[in-house]
Amino acid sequence: MRAPTFFTLAALLDGPLHGYGIIKRAEGLSEGAVHMTAGTLYGALERLSREGLVVEEGQEIVAGRARRYYRLSDEGHAALDAEAERMSKAAAVVQKPEGVAASTARRRPAKAHPRPA
Amino acid sequence: MSGAERSYRIALRAFPKQYREEHGEEVIATILEGGDGxxxxxxxxxxxxxxxxxxxxxxAGGVKTAGSVRAGIRLGAYFLFWLEASNATATLVHFHRYGRHGLALDVGAVVIGVTVLLALSRGWWAAPITLVLAWELGSAAFLGGSSRWLPHSGAGFIALWALAFLPALLCLLARPRKHEPRDLRSPLAAIAAPALGALMGWQWSALYTNLWIGLAYTTLLVAWLILGWRDLRLSIALSTIAMYFGLDNALRLAGDATIGLSVGYVERFAVVELVILLIAVVPIAIGFGGRRRRA
Incomplete structure (x- = not known):
């Protein structure tokens, strides 16, 4: 799952949002790392809708313009959980507990430093 | 309607009609909500x-097709840049015909060609077109070179060159992803690029000498059949370079009085161009049609 897709799903965890709401929420959740254009967002939403991970949740007219809301489906929740689990396992590979990290460090070959004369 | 909205609506035309009708207003509203309008x-x-x-x-064709189209266009642009370097190298070998001026031009072109390949291998997609155009502009302005890619006169020439560069431009607009340059490092691309480049270069020189042109296209056809006409990427790449050379040669025929515009020559040129475009485009159509039926 690519970052824009992951954060699009994550943005909908707290409830339905419209397009611009998803962009801002994803930006906030990723601390500015993911800044989607509308093209990226709607490409992702189209794909996620087709896969059944996101569903449309009604629309409203604001200032004469259509605003459609999207929410996570049960499959979407499951996919997000699975991806989070996968990322957490991947992170655990490099972020080991204190003792393990220390022993790993000890196993690393020490760099050869020239001895002072 | 503001200028920004008008621009976004033009870009929105790239979407299929059905999607536009269903989501167009929503997409525009989302963009405008985030800008000054x-x-x-x-x-x-x-x-x-x-x-x-x-x-x-x-x-049109499912998830994999989008990636294939993008990779195909990039591959085509890659072949073109490769060819530029190959042509320059070939000219350099025979530099005594051109003198020092020509030597300076060709050394520059070779340097650009190598830089282009290095840039592409690192995934810097915007660099090649910038470098090549910079060289073409520089050589035309300061070295008295006759640019292959810059129009010599008229708005029609500019339009034609813009068309020829459209695939390369699309290649730049398609934001590359990290895994994509692997396509260009594959053994297939490594074999296909110099082979197609050399064949196209042969065809280019054949246009002037009026020799072997039919054989060049036949060889190209055979090479392409061996390389795999079922590969959508290669088909799109081939159509990209066919378009480029078709326009290039058409402009040369139209603009260079020394070539001679005998009727038989132009007809032969038109036929081989048509054949090469057909062999490139038909598999693309079959590929899309087949995928649509399966979908």
Whole structure:
């Protein structure tokens, strides 16, 4: 799952949002790392809708313009959980507990430093 | 309607009609909500345009087709840049015909060619076209070179060159992903690029000497059949370079009185161009048609 897709799903965890709401929420959740254009967002939403991970949740007219809301489906929740689990396992590979990290460090070959004369 | 909205609506035309009717207003509203509404943002404009192209290819042929189209166009642009370097190298070998001026031009072109390949191998997609155009401009302005890619006169020439560069431009607009340059490092691309480049170069010189042109195209056809006509990427790449050389040669025929515009010569040129475009385009059509039926 690519970052824009992951954060699009994550943005909908707290409830339905419209397009611009998803962009801002994803930006906030990723601390500015993911800044989607509308093209990226709607490409992702189209794909996620087709896969059944996101569903449309009604629309409203604001200032004469259509605003459609999207929410996570049960499959979407499951996919997000699975991806989070996968990322957490991947992170655990490099972020080991204190003792393990220390022993790993000890196993690393020490760099050869020239001895002072 | 503000200028920004008008621009975004133009980019929105890249989407399929059905999608536009269903989501068009919503997409525009989302973009305008995030901007000042008057000045269009280039990132949004091109992002929307590319998303539309991707949406169209997805609608036509499934998930893998979008990647194939993008990779094919890039591969085509890669072949062109490779050819530029090959041509320059070939000219350099025979530099005594051109003198020092020509030597300076060709050394520059070779340097550009190598830099282009290095840039592409590192995934810097915007660098090649910038470098090559910079060299063409520089050589035309300061070295008295006769640029192959810059128009010599008239708006029609500019339009034709713009068309020839459209695939390369699309290649730049399609924001590359990290895994994509692997396509260009594959053994197939490594064999295909110099082979097609050399064949196209042969065909280019054949146009002037009026020799072997039919054989060059036959060889190209055979090479392509061996390399795999079922590969959508290669088909698109081939159509990209065929378009480029078709326009290049047409302009040369039209603009260079020394070549001679005998009727038989032009007809033969038109036929071989048509054949090469057909062999490139038909498999693309079959590929899309087949995928659509399966979908």
């Amino acid at each position: 008057w000045c269009p943002r280039l990132r949004e404009f091109f992002g929307l345009f590319w998303a539309g192209i991707a949406q169209r290819s997805l609608a």
